[in-house]
Amino acid sequence: xxxxxxxxxxxxxxxxxxxxxxxxxxxxxxxxxxxxxxxxxxxxxxxxxxxxxxxxxxxxxxxxxxxxxxxxxxxxxxxxxxxxxxxxxxxxxxxxxxxxxx
Amino acid sequence: xxxxxxxxxxxxxxxxxxxxxxxxxxxxxxxxxxxxxxxxxxxxxxxxxxxxxxxxxxxxxxxxxxxxxxxxxxxxxxxxxxxxxxxxxxxxxxxxxxxxxx
DNA sequence: TCATTATATGCCTTGACAGATATATACTTC
DNA sequence: GAAGTATATATCTGTCAAGGCATATAATGA
Numbered sequence: 001x002x003x004x005x006x007x008x009x010x011x012x013x014x015x016x017x018x019x020x021x022x023x024x025x026x027x028x029x030x031x032x033x034x035x036x037x038x039x040x041x042x043x044x045x046x047x048x049x050x051x052x053x054x055x056x057x058x059x060x061x062x063x064x065x066x067x068x069x070x071x072x073x074x075x076x077x078x079x080x081x082x083x084x085x086x087x088x089x090x091x092x093x094x095x096x097x098x099x100x101x102x
Numbered sequence: 103x104x105x106x107x108x109x110x111x112x113x114x115x116x117x118x119x120x121x122x123x124x125x126x127x128x129x130x131x132x133x134x135x136x137x138x139x140x141x142x143x144x145x146x147x148x149x150x151x152x153x154x155x156x157x158x159x160x161x162x163x164x165x166x167x168x169x170x171x172x173x174x175x176x177x178x179x180x181x182x183x184x185x186x187x188x189x190x191x192x193x194x195x196x197x198x199x200x201x202x203x204x
Numbered sequence: 205t206c207a208t209t210a211t212a213t214g215c216c217t218t219g220a221c222a223g224a225t226a227t228a229t230a231c232t233t234c
Numbered sequence: 235g236a237a238g239t240a241t242a243t244a245t246c247t248g249t250c251a252a253g254g255c256a257t258a259t260a261a262t263g264a
Contacts, residue, residue, distance in 0.1 A: 009111035010252080014180070021183060027211060040253050042212055061210040061261045069184040076185055078116070079178055081123060082171040112222075129241060142223050144242055163231045163240040 004074045007051055012036065013044050020054060020067035027063050106176045109153055114138065115146050122156060122169035129165050 007013055012034065019025055019033055027045065031038050045065055048054040053071045057064045109115055114136065121127055121135055133143050147167055150156040155173045159166045 003113070005113075005116065006111045008177075009108045011105075011107075012252085014107065017184075028209095037254070038211070039213080039255080043252080046212080058261095063211060069187045072181060072184045073188060075110075075177070076181055079174060079181065082119075082174050083178055085171045086175060114222080130239095139224070140241070141225080141243080145222080148242080160231095165241060 004051065004053070004071050005078075007047065007053065007071075008075065010044065012040070013048060016041070016044055016048060017053065017067065017069075020065060021069075024057070024064050024066045026059070027065070030065070106153065106155070106173050107180075109149065109155065109173075110177065112146065114142070115150060118143070118146055118150060119155065119169065119171075122167060123171075126159070126166050126168045128161075129167070132167070 015034055016030060019030055025033075027038065027042060030045070031041050034041060045054065045056075048065075049056060051071055053068055054065050055068060057066065117136055118132060121132055127135075129140065129144060129147065132147070133140050136143060147156065147158075150167075151158060153173055155170055156167050157170055159168065
């Protein structure tokens with residue numbers, strides 16, 4: 001599980017990231033929100049942590065997770081040239097493709 | 103294989119999209135560029151087609167593929183709120199998260 | 205110390221998917 | 235129409251990952 005692209009492929013992980021976007025969250029809080037069993041959530045949190053997209057802080061028996069969205073930059077940057085297409089109108093893209101015919 | 107997130111998880115598909123970004127391409131041309139065997143390429147092109155990210159045009163025995171990047175908007179829009187973080191400096195994100203503590 | 209709460213980890217099963225090989229299909233050219 | 239070219243599809247196999255269950259670990263409180 002290396003690339004952030006693969007990370008985003010799993011809907012559970014996307015939901016976790018979306019939750020963490022609203023602030024730090026304990027594992028229990030995330031479990032309740034996602035309505036999944038705790039080990040499944042912990043497992044994906046581990047993946048996010050390993051990828052550098054989240055970090056943990058200990059609070060008594062609780063583990064508080066926090067978002068580190070910088071890793072998503074890779075995806076955003078890959079996407080940038082595509083974004084250009086629909087930002088400058090669809091017709092512009094058509095023109096670009098037409099002019100680049102093999 | 104529904105969401106465009108899962109689509110982007112595969113590096114072969116990302117390479118295909120990147121190639122098509124330079125203009126229409128025949129299957130053979132893509133095979134040569136990716137240095138993969140033809141069925142593997144055709145298979146992923148099929149996935150892209152089914153997802154609406156590419157279309158085919160027939161030219162004699164050739165099939166010419168063309169990019170339709172609009173489907174990537176889903177990913178781009180999901181990413182938008184995260185992009186905000188690194189665009190307005192890391193410190194801003196830290197502040198945001200701190201102020202939203204559970 | 206013992207029970208409870210909170211979380212992580214190990215193991216297992218199952219499903220999905222990528223790539224490979226073989227083959228089918230369709231068009232072209234001689 | 236036979237051979238060659240271009241592409242798609244069917245099938246197989248290996249791999250990998252997600253979720254479920256059981257259990258380990260650690261902190262708290264009585």
